[in-house]
Amino acid sequence: MKTKPYVRDKSALGYSVGVTLDRFIKSKQDDFPFASGELSQLLRDIALATKIVNREINRAGLSNIGGAFGQTNVQGEEQQNLDVIANIRFTRALSKGGEVCAIVSEEDDEVIDLQNQSGKYVVAIDPLDGSSNIDVNISIGTIFSIYRRVSPVGHPIQPEDILQKGLDQVAAGYVLFGSSTMLVYTTGNGVNGFTYEPSLGEFFLSHPNMCAPKTGTIYSINEGMTNQMDEGLKNYIQYCKEKAYSARYIGSLVADFHRNLLKGGIYIYPATQNTPNGKIRLMYEANALAFIAEQAGAVAIDGTRRILEIQPESLHQRTPLYLGSEEMVSMAESFIKEKVLNS
Numbered sequence: 401m402k403t404k405p406y407v408r409d410k411s412a413l414g415y416s417v418g419v420t421l422d423r424f425i426k427s428k429q430d431d432f433p434f435a436s437g438e439l440s441q442l443l444r445d446i447a448l449a450t451k452i453v454n455r456e457i458n459r460a461g462l463s464n465i466g467g468a469f470g471q472t473n474v475q476g477e478e479q480q481n482l483d484v485i486a487n488i489r490f491t492r493a494l495s496k497g498g499e500v501c502a503i504v505s506e507e508d509d510e511v512i513d514l515q516n517q518s519g520k521y522v523v524a525i526d527p528l529d530g531s532s533n534i535d536v537n538i539s540i541g542t543i544f545s546i547y548r549r550v551s552p553v554g555h556p557i558q559p560e561d562i563l564q565k566g567l568d569q570v571a572a573g574y575v576l577f578g579s580s581t582m583l584v585y586t587t588g589n590g591v592n593g594f595t596y597e598p599s600l601g602e603f604f605l606s607h608p609n610m611c612a613p614k615t616g617t618i619y620s621i622n623e624g625m626t627n628q629m630d631e632g633l634k635n636y637i638q639y640c641k642e643k644a645y646s647a648r649y650i651g652s653l654v655a656d657f658h659r660n661l662l663k664g665g666i667y668i669y670p671a672t673q674n675t676p677n678g679k680i681r682l683m684y685e686a687n688a689l690a691f692i693a694e695q696a697g698a699v700a701i702d703g704t705r706r707i708l709e710i711q712p713e714s715l716h717q718r719t720p721l722y723l724g725s726e727e728m729v730s731m732a733e734s735f736i737k738e739k740v741l742n743s
């Protein structure tokens with residue numbers, strides 16, 4: 401039977417308007433591996449903490465809570481007030497829910513063992529990334545990875561529960577605190593982005609099924625480090641210039657990644673003479689974005705290896721990172737390889 405012209409086909413509405421994050425998570429619950437509702441609840445806990453952190457960030461300039469806190473974190477960097485606040489908000493939200501047994505955070509030297517032996521999940525999180533941008537009202541972000549514990553529930557957590565490869569992630573996401581606040585996540589079935597509507601206090605699906613362009617014309621790297629880079633990478637940057645690509649570098653990984661995911665581009669934080677392992681942390685920065693990138697059709701390598709296949713050996717391990725549109729990363733890789741072959 402032909403549909404009456406004034407009756408709109410429900411499927412045409414898709415998820416385009418008015419789908420809240422909460423409703424979306426619920427509708428997708430059966431797609432999750434081991435669907436029991438706990439991962440859904442965990443994602444909701446993260447979303448709630450995000451709203452709280454978002455409120456703090458928006459007040460930062462007014463309430464004098466921006467600025468250095470006077471402590472240093474495990475990487476020897478000065479912690480900002482909001483880093484500390486975000487860390488507290490996220491760890492508290494993750495502790496209260498009961499789904500998580502352990503947390504790895506950029507702001508904590510050791511694993512946070514929640515002494516919750518019935519918790520099935522391990523979360524690795526950078527509560528507020530782009531810390532040098534906090535004070536100056538530039539976009540910052542949160543990055544998280546979710547793993548299922550490997551050891552049996554009901555027992556103390558083990559090292560193998562924590563040091564899992566990126567391939568083992570069951571979900572990962574980021575929050576971009578930019579001109580609007582967005583939460584983007586994957587559970588291994590594509591990537592979806594939600595934009596926060598502050599007056600309603602809700603995230604709404606705004607970017608369903610995000611797909612990265614195969615190539616692009618944006619390269620994002622701190623070119624101030626050029627003298628310390630390998631010849632192959634220098635040659636690739638020269639190639640980008642010859643192609644008249646646009647250089648765009650915010651210094652906030654989430655913001656640079658998000659822009660390049662939508663528009664097509666490559667983010668690079670390389671190994672340098674001073675930092676042979678690069679700067680980006682494998683467990684709570686690179687892995688989550690690599691999972692999202694691959695789910696959206698982009699790629700992430702450390703120069704030669706797929707990020708998701710790297711076995712982490714320590715909590716705060718760093719990795720060089722080449723992240724973004726498939727053809728651009730592949731071109732950068734061939735420049736690096738050529739140098740390796742020629743040297």
Ligand code: AHM
Pocket residue numbers: 477506526528529530531532622651652653654669679
């Ligand atoms: P952070 O975790 O201390 O914020 O450092 C990570 C950030 C990334 O967001 C960003 O891409 C990079 O550091 C910028 O570093 P640099 O200032 O060396 O270019």
Ligand code: MG
Pocket residue numbers: 506526528529530685
């Ligand atoms: Mg960080």
